[in-house]
Amino acid sequence: MTTLGILHPGSMGAAVAAQARLSGAEVVWCPAGRSVSSRERAERYGLTPVADLAEMVERADIILSLCPPAVAEDVARSVAAHSYTRIYVDGNAVAPATMSSISAVMCVPGATVVDGSIVGSPPSASKSTRFYLSGPSQALPLVAGLFAGSAVQTHLLPGGIGRASALKLSYSSFQKASRVLAAVSYALARAYGVEDELVDIAQGRTTSYLAEPAYFPKVAARSWRWGPEMSEVAAALEEAGLPSDLAFASASVMSRWDNLKDSALDVPQVLDLLRRSADS
Structure with missing residues (x-):
């Protein structure tokens, strides 16, 4: 079973994470410092709480960042500070230059950064959402596999970081x-x-x-x-x-x-x- 770490379960993040869970992944999240609304969403969608970011970094095969664009780099830095060495997906609405900065922040030996962008409303039983992915070709199918058969429709883009x-x-x-x-x-x-x-x-x-x-x-x-x-x-x-x-x-x-x-x-x-x- 693939383990996905979600940062953070806002209205979009929780809904996307729920689709990964429905497709067979375990989804973990970190309640520390999050709002009551985030906690309620995480519980409603069956996400598994972890003690802190260090535990998420240890357990997650893939970490997906879905947060306000203004803090996307800070979120990446917090993950990099724990020497995360697997796949980090930034799914935030940031400029290609910002995405390049995030990729540089995550430049830890063994880490792979994927550029992602979500278009559409939060996915549900009645709504589908497009998730565009670009970056290292070996990592894209692994991220897309998290959502196979779900309401999150993944689209792999040619080219590197910045395209999505x-x-x-x-x-x-x-x-x-x-x-x-x-x-x-x-x-x-x-x-x-x-x-x-x-x-x-x-x-x-x-x-x-x-x-x-x-x-x-x-x-x-x-x-x-x-x-x-x-x-x-x-x-x-x-x-x-x-x-x-x-x-x-x-x-x-x-x-x-x-x-x-x-x-x-x-x-x-x-x-x-x-x-x-x-x-x-």
Whole structure:
């Protein structure tokens, strides 16, 4: 039985780990310092607790990091500090350059680093998720094997470290920025009392995030994580010689929603939080 270590069982991490467990792997996680919500998710999905990171490093054949992009390098350093010598998969939304830094951090004799990116909602009985993998060719099938026959659909990309991360951020560049632009549009319409007219215009088009204002609270509640991801998008754009202004601006807008993790605000409330007084 392959043992997978998950860092950490957030909403995505727990769901992905559960799919590996359903496919026959043992999944271990470290409760130390984690929230009550993380503990409840881990218990619900049948993940096995370990005493500390040192025990995870000792037991896990593969460690998968799924965490906010802003702390991805720190998480890698914590694992490297324990001289982990097997397969480390960084599945976070980070720029290719950041992924290269993580690979360098994990440069321990015997360790293998895999670049991963997840596209889609947390996997479940009714939803599948794509997991793209790039890096050393001998390691990719081992990681993919964790999810054989599960709701996590693995896709192996040719080329080395950075390819999976680049694909994720190419997608994020549109997916997240477009939602922020839609929210800003609604905030402007709200300021002038023309929200209904904007909805009417948007609903006349075949596809538009402007036609989905009910989604804005979800965007706001995820901005603590999405904002840093857009900063990584900006870094990737700059590395490729492309304009990064929109990505930086999206991250800046999301910073106004930084404290809304797990909040249950409604559309007017999250739009009002985008407005600041002239002296703030």
